[in-house]
Amino acid sequence: xxxxxNIPMNMYLLLSTVLFSIGVFGVLLRRNAIIIFMCVELMxxxxxxxxxxxxxxxGDTQGQVFxxxxxxxxxxxxxxxxxxxxxxxxNTGSVDIETLNKLKH
Amino acid sequence: MITLFIISLLGVIAMLAEILxxxxxxxxxxLLGLIxxxxxxxxxWNNPVFIPVFNNMLLFNHYALAFSISLCLVTFLWFxxxxxYLKTETAITDHYALILFSLAGGIVLTAFGxxxxxxxxxxxxxxxxxxxxxxxxxxxxxxxxxxxxxxxGAFAIGFLLFGIALIYGATGxxxxxxxxxxxxxxxxxxxxxxxxxxxxxxxxxxxxxxxxPFHFWTPDVYQGAPxxxxxxxxxxxxxxAFAGFFRLFSTCFVSVADSWNQLIGIxxxxxxxxxxxxxxxxxxxxxxxxxxxxxxxxxxLLAILAINNHSAGAIFLYTLAYAVASITAFAVLKKVxxxxxxxxxxxxxxxxxxxxxxxxxxxIAMLSLAGIPPTGGFFAKYVIFNTALTGGHLxxxxxxxxxxxxxxxxxxxxxxxxWFKPATDENLIELSLQDKLLLIITTLLTLAxxxxxxxxxxxxx
Numbered sequence: 001x002x003x004x005x006n007i008p009m010n011m012y013l014l015l016s017t018v019l020f021s022i023g024v025f026g027v028l029l030r031r032n033a034i035i036i037f038m039c040v041e042l043m044x045x046x047x048x049x050x051x052x053x054x055x056x057x058x059g060d061t062q063g064q065v066f067x068x069x070x071x072x073x074x075x076x077x078x079x080x081x082x083x084x085x086x087x088x089x090x091n092t093g094s095v096d097i098e099t100l101n102k103l104k105h
Numbered sequence: 106m107i108t109l110f111i112i113s114l115l116g117v118i119a120m121l122a123e124i125l126x127x128x129x130x131x132x133x134x135x136l137l138g139l140i141x142x143x144x145x146x147x148x149x150w151n152n153p154v155f156i157p158v159f160n161n162m163l164l165f166n167h168y169a170l171a172f173s174i175s176l177c178l179v180t181f182l183w184f185x186x187x188x189x190y191l192k193t194e195t196a197i198t199d200h201y202a203l204i205l206f207s208l209a210g211g212i213v214l215t216a217f218g219x220x221x222x223x224x225x226x227x228x229x230x231x232x233x234x235x236x237x238x239x240x241x242x243x244x245x246x247x248x249x250x251x252x253x254x255x256x257x258g259a260f261a262i263g264f265l266l267f268g269i270a271l272i273y274g275a276t277g278x279x280x281x282x283x284x285x286x287x288x289x290x291x292x293x294x295x296x297x298x299x300x301x302x303x304x305x306x307x308x309x310x311x312x313x314x315x316x317x318p319f320h321f322w323t324p325d326v327y328q329g330a331p332x333x334x335x336x337x338x339x340x341x342x343x344x345x346a347f348a349g350f351f352r353l354f355s356t357c358f359v360s361v362a363d364s365w366n367q368l369i370g371i372x373x374x375x376x377x378x379x380x381x382x383x384x385x386x387x388x389x390x391x392x393x394x395x396x397x398x399x400x401x402x403x404x405x406l407l408a409i410l411a412i413n414n415h416s417a418g419a420i421f422l423y424t425l426a427y428a429v430a431s432i433t434a435f436a437v438l439k440k441v442x443x444x445x446x447x448x449x450x451x452x453x454x455x456x457x458x459x460x461x462x463x464x465x466x467x468x469i470a471m472l473s474l475a476g477i478p479p480t481g482g483f484f485a486k487y488v489i490f491n492t493a494l495t496g497g498h499l500x501x502x503x504x505x506x507x508x509x510x511x512x513x514x515x516x517x518x519x520x521x522x523x524w525f526k527p528a529t530d531e532n533l534i535e536l537s538l539q540d541k542l543l544l545i546i547t548t549l550l551t552l553a554x555x556x557x558x559x560x561x562x563x564x565x566x
Binding site for chain 1: 220221224225228232235236239242243245246248249250251252253255256259260262263266267269270271273274277278279298324325328329
C-alpha cells in the first residue's frame with residue numbers, strides 16, 4: 001500500500017490516459033480487425049488500471065469490484081466479437097476491415 | 106421491479122423451449138408475458154414509497170416504471186410485427202431469448218441508481234443486438250452491419266467507462282445520489298478531470314443514441330441488419346438509451362449543468378441539421394429512417410439540455426410517439442420489401458391502389474415523424490420545443506423548427522409515392538390478420554397520443 005502511495009496519483013492518471021489514447025488511435029488507424037480488438041481491450045484495461053489506482057488512493061473497494069464487472073463483460077463481448085469475426089472470415093477469407101464496404105450511400 | 110423479473114424469466118424460458126420442445130407455445134407465451142410485465146408495472150405505480158433495491162443499485166420510481174411499461178409495449182408491438190420473420194429464422198428460440206434479454210437491459214437502463222448498473226444495462230442491451238444484427242450468417246451486408254455495430258459499441262463503452270472512472274476518482278462513489286451530494290457540498294472545488302469525465306460520458310452515450318457527430322455507424326448498421334432487427338434497434342434501443350441518458354444527467358450532473366450545456370447544444374444542432382439534410386438525398390427507405398432517427402436524437406437532446414420539471418414527460422412522450430410511428434413504418438416496409446425485395450422509396454409507388462390500409466398507416470406514421478397535427482409526433486415536438494424555450498434556448502428552438510421543416514420534405518416523399526405515383530403492378534396486396542391488427546393498433550395509438558398528450562405528460566410531472 002505504502003509503495004503505491006509513493007507514486008503520485010497524477011502519474012497513474014497520466015499512464016492510463018496514454019494507454020487509453022494508444023487504444024483509441026489503434027482502433028481508428030489500424031486495418032486488421034484482430035489488432036482493432038486488441039486496441040479496444042487496451043482501452044478497457046487502461047480504464048481498469050485507473051479504477052484500481054483511484055480505489056487504492058481513496059481507500060474504497062468499490063472501484064476494484066467495478067473492475068471485475070468490466071473484466072467479465074469484456075470477456076463476454078470479446079466472445080461475441082470473435083464469433084462475428086469468424087463469420088466474416090468464413091465469408092470473405094480476410095480479416096481486413098477494408099473488405100467490409102458493401103454498405104455505401 | 107417485477108417487470109424486470111418477468112422479462113428476464115421469459116428470456117430463460119425461451120432458451121429452455123429449445124431443449125424441452127415447446128417452441129410452438131413460445132409466441133403466445135411471450136406475448137402474455139409482456140402483457141403481464143406491463144400489468145406488473147402498472148400495479149406498482151400507486152406504491153406510496155419507492156424503495157431502492159439491491160443496495161441502491163436499482164430504483165423503480167415513476168420515471169422508471171413509465172419507461173419500462175413503454176418499452177414492454179413497444180416490444181409487444183414488435184413481436185406482433187416480427188412473427189413472420191421469427192417463423193422463417195431457423196434459430197427461433199435464440200431470437201426470442203436475445204430480444205428478451207436485450208429488453209431486460211433496457212429496463213435496467215431506465216431504473217439504475219448506480220454507475221455499475223448504467224454500464225451493465227448498456228451492455229445487456231447491446232450484446233444481444235450485436236449477434237442479432239449479424240443473424241443472416243451468409244449475407245455480407247448483415248456481417249458488416251454486425252461488425253460495425255459491435256466495434257463502435259465497444260469503442261463507445263470504452264469512453265463511457267473512462268468517464269465513469271474519472272468521476273469516481275473525483276467524488277469517490279458510483280451512486281448517483283452520493284455523487285450529486287458530493288458535488289453540491291464542494292461547489293467550485295471539483296478537479297478538472299471531473300469535467301473531462303462528464304464530457305467522456307456524453308461522448309459514450311452520444312454513440313449509443315446515435316447523435317451526430319457520433320452517428321456514422323447508424324446508416325450502415327440500419328441498412329445492413331435484417332429489417333426487423335433494425336426496427337428493434339431504432340425503437341427500443343433509442344427509448345432505453347435516452348431514458349438512461351436523462352436519468353444520469355438529471356439526477357447526477359444537474360448542478361454542474363453549465364459545464365456540459367453547450368456541448369449538448371452543439372450535438373443537438375449538428376444532429377438535427379445533418380440528420381435531416383442527409384436524409385433528403387437517400388433513395389433507400391431504411392437509410393432514410395436511419396438519418397431521420399439521428400435527427401430525432403437531436404430533438405431529444407434539447408429536452409436533456411433544458412432540464413426542468415417538464416423534461417422527463419417530454420422525453421417520454423416523444424420517444425413513445427417516435428417508437429410507435431417507427432414500428433408502423435417498419436411494418437409497412439416489411440410488406441413492401443417482401444414483394445419487391447428492395448427497400449427503395451420507389452417501391453412504395455401506387456401503394457394506395459394496392460392496399461389502402463398500408464398507404465393510410467404509412468401516411469399517419471410519416472405525418473407523426475414529420476410532426477404534423479393531429480398526430481402524436483406534433484405534440485411531442487411541441488412539448489420538446491416548449492421545454493427548451495422555458496429553459497431559455499430560443500436559438501436552438503429556431504434551428505430545430507427549421508430542421509423539422511426540412512424533415513417534412515423527405516417524409517412526404519414516401520406519402521406522395523404511395524398515393525400519387527403510378528404502380529408498376531396493380532395486384533392487390535394481401536395482409537394477414539396479424540398485420541392488419543398491428544397496423545390498426547399502431548395507427549390508432551399514434552392518433553391517440555396526438556389527441557390525449559396531456560394524459561401521458563401528466564404521468565411524469
